Amino acid sequence: MVKLFSGIIICALVTEVLTLKCYSCASSTENCSLQSVCNSAQNMKCKTIATKSSVGATKITKSCGICTEPLSLNTGTFAYFQGYRCCTSDLCNDISHQVEENTALNGLECHACQSNSAAVCARSTSIVKCVGIQNRCAYTYTQLPVIGQRLVIKGCASEGICKSPKSFGVFFGVQIISEMQCCQGNLCNMETTLPGRRCHSCIRLAGVCNSKPIQCISSSCTMASTKEVINGTSQEYFLKGCGNCFGSLSFNAGSFSVERADRCCQSDNCNNQTFKVERNTTLNGLMCYGCTAHSNQKCSDTMIMMNCLGKQTRCLHSTTTGRFEKNGIIKGCASENICNNPNALAIYGRHPKQDFYCCKESGCNLGSGSSGLSIAYSVTLTLPFIPLILCLFSMKTQRN
Missing domain, CATH: 2.10.60.10 (CD59)
Structure with a gap:
């Protein structure tokens, strides 16, 4: 009985150590008295997230979760920032727990552009001065199949932005949306100097696979055909894009x-x-x-x-x-x-x-x-990158 009681006490203590109470709210206008419990043994912490862009007001959210790298991008006409601040004691992400963006010039300069035309961005002479954590110059040429629009981006980017899209837009093992390509050094983001291939990109569940060009980081262009049968019902898929081959x-x-x-x-x-x-x-x-x-x-x-x-x-x-x-x-x-x-x-x-x-x-x-x-x-979508893409297209829609 003594051993059983001791075991219960130990389990209670372990449970207490492994859990963490955090404030949780979806926006700064909500009542942040709501609380959530997370498992600190899984590297979860209380966090405050600040998201702001040049097309909307800053949004502050609080939650329990895993902290990731901050994101920052500036294309000259559009700026985006998402920062995190984490803490490890109960209810530590209270109203005084703030996230501040570093806006000091860091000396890096990059070519800047945002357009639905690669030719327009190729002719652009705009240059943007990078700030804070924006330690890379970035370029991407993206065709979003769901939205049906293309987007060319040049500008300053943080290391977190450069890492985030590595698995963005992967269907059946084929990447059909461009990754963000980043480089170090002033004005290094000219598309003529970028590594990788330009490849046809499309996904077809039925009908013709209408190809659009994308810029790939990988050295290979890919085509893949897949047929699956579930309970006697057959479906075929065909894709073009970037990536390595697995074979049959x-x-x-x-x-x-x-x-x-x-x-x-x-x-x-x-x-x-x-x-x-x-x-x-x-x-x-x-x-x-x-x-x-x-x-x-x-x-x-x-x-x-x-x-x-x-x-x-x-x-x-x-x-x-x-x-x-x-x-x-x-x-x-x-x-x-x-x-x-x-x-x-x-x-x-x-x-x-x-x-x-x-x-x-x-x-x-x-x-x-x-x-x-x-x-x-x-x-497979890299979740921190999704709000950025939506913001960019929101801005494009408003300007049109």
């Missing part, structure tokens, strides 16, 4: 299967072709356990085996995580290149955990774990 991937979990093929090339605008992924339906003799959430069964308990086809020469088992999902298990027949590169699963929005394995014998992927979840494609 094949996975079959029974109720869910996917085939993907890609092609890469290393010259400007070389990815101007279209092709369809070919599915090999020849039985290869291997049988594996298969399960995802599409089968409405717990993958930890499934005893369903399936015949593997074509290049599916391995049985796969893994616990995975997703952006908006809890841990789940996937099992199925897989091509060898998925086993050699588990990160290929990220194309479908899943990220393997340490228990990922492939094996060669029939039925060798029985494994154990929690209930299964689907492998699903996702759009």
Whole structure:
């Protein structure tokens, strides 16, 4: 009994140490007496966020979360700042917890422009003086498929801006929106001196894949064709953009299967072709356990085996995580290149955990774990960068 009571006391103390109370409100006009509790063991802190731009008033929010790098951009006609201040004691992000932007000139100068025309920005002679944390010159040429508009940006940027868009606009493992390209040194952001390729960019769920040019940091232009079948319903996707090739991937979990093929090339605008992924339906003799959430069964308990086809020469088992999902298990027949590169699963929005394995014998992927979840494609967006893009287009709309 003494030991049990001692254990309860210790657990209570640990819980107290691991939790942190913070003020939480979505804007400075709200009542910030609301409180939230976060897990400080997961590196979460109380934070105050200041967001301001030249097209709107400064917005102050408070919350519990992970602190990230501040963001700052100036294109000459548009300025944006998002700063964070964090603290680690209960309710420390009170009304006195402020975020200040450093607006002192830092000596760096960059070419400046914001337009829907690359030619206009190429002719622009505008120069902007950088301030505070804006220690890079930046350039991007972006085609936003959802909004259907293009945007060319030159200006001063913080290191956080340069890092943020690295996974911005990735569909099925192909990047179809330009990354922000940054350089160090006065007036270094001329598009003629930028590294990387210019590539065709598009995504087609049906109909013609109308290509638009984007500037890539990678040295490769990419084309990818994907076919997935969920509970007998088939859907095909074709993309063009930037990135490295994974090769032909094949996975079959029974109720869910996917085939993907890609092609890469290393010259400007070389990815101007279209092709369809070919599915090999020849039985290869291997049988594996298969399960995802599409089968409405717990993958930890499934005893369903399936015949593997074509290049599916391995049985796969893994616990995975997703952006908006809890841990789940996937099992199925897989091509060898998925086993050699588990990160290929990220194309479908899943990220393997340490228990990922492939094996060669029939039925060798029985494994154990929690209930299964689907492998699903996702759009990967770097969240801190989204408000900036929206602000830029808001400004463009207002001026028009």
